[in-house]
Amino acid sequence: MPIVGVETALYGVEDLAASTKFFEDFGLPLLHKSETESHFSLEEGSNVILRNLNDASIPTSKYVGTGVKxxxxxxxxxxxxxxLVNDLSRDREVIRDGDGVAHFLTDCGMALGLKVFNRKKVTYAPDPINAPGNVNRMNQTRKWRKRAxxxxxxxxxxxxxxYKASAAFFRERLGFRLSDHQKGIGMYLRCDGALEHHNLFLMDYNTPGIGGVPRFHHANFGVEDIDELMIGANILASKGYEPGFLGTGRHRISSALFSYWKCPAGGEAEYGTDTDYLDDNxxxxxxxxxxxxxxxxxxPPPFMQGEIAWDVDFYKEFGV
Ligand SMILES: [Fe+2]
Structure with missing residues (x-):
């Protein structure tokens, strides 16, 4: 199980102060900030690093604009x-730096790195759910939260x-697993050493809201339950931030609760919880x-309103 998740999302931003303020308001733990960099470190050990878009450390790639570079x-x-580095070195340049990161570009020109990472297990204890005839919290309240x-x-x-060509690279060269396919839109991929429904979604850049160019779209940050998600959303709204394209709701693919917010660091930032977890079965x-x-x-935005026909099947490539 070699790849276990995102170790670092390196953002290139236009307004470092506003981007830093957003992620502090969003609830990411700030490790340090300076004139040139803000570094957030999550409990699992992953990192969000913000630098100016023109910083020398931001790799050159085909992917335009701000966001994760x-x-x-x-x-x-x-x-x-x-x-993995030996295999990738067969047909591309792989540069290993002093921090143990191997940097390279995918076939579709996306800048990636690989690094040894001890992704720490995070253990949540979501409050039990009550329903008539199914009381799991007798004389017991839910948590009282202040923020996400x-x-x-x-x-x-x-x-x-x-997206099919890009997904093929991740599957064939980096061991990612296909979780689901949204026809004409994109593929949801899971690291071979992770259990979240997806760690990467590759979408057609002609999908509404993407802009017809290769670019970062959003990053998803995990919270415990719907209460933490909604408190985070309410706080962001109270501070004047705007919801993202799809706002707040529950996806059918992955079953996950979502709340998207426009992010000054680029693209959108998403609170996520209660996703499906998958393995190779x-x-x-x-x-x-x-x-x-x-x-x-x-x-729901206008294109999501009205009757939507049920349309789902097993992915034919797997012969089911
Ligand atoms: Fe997402």
């Missing part, structure tokens, strides 16, 4: 890192020219775009 994927061991404090970096999302499915997008949404 390099995703450093965490590897379980030096042996796994060496094996995400502990995990669950996934990153990019708009790409050819999972059989991928393929979905019509709108049917897969939501079970419910707080404020």
């Amino acid at each position: 390099e995703t450093i994927w965490g590897i379980d061991s030096e042996a796994s890192l060496d094996r 404090l995400p502990k995990t970096l669950n996934h990153v999302v990019f708009g790409v020219a050819d 999972w059989v991928p499915r393929e979905w019509e775009f709108r049917f897969g997008t939501m079970i419910w949404m707080q404020s």
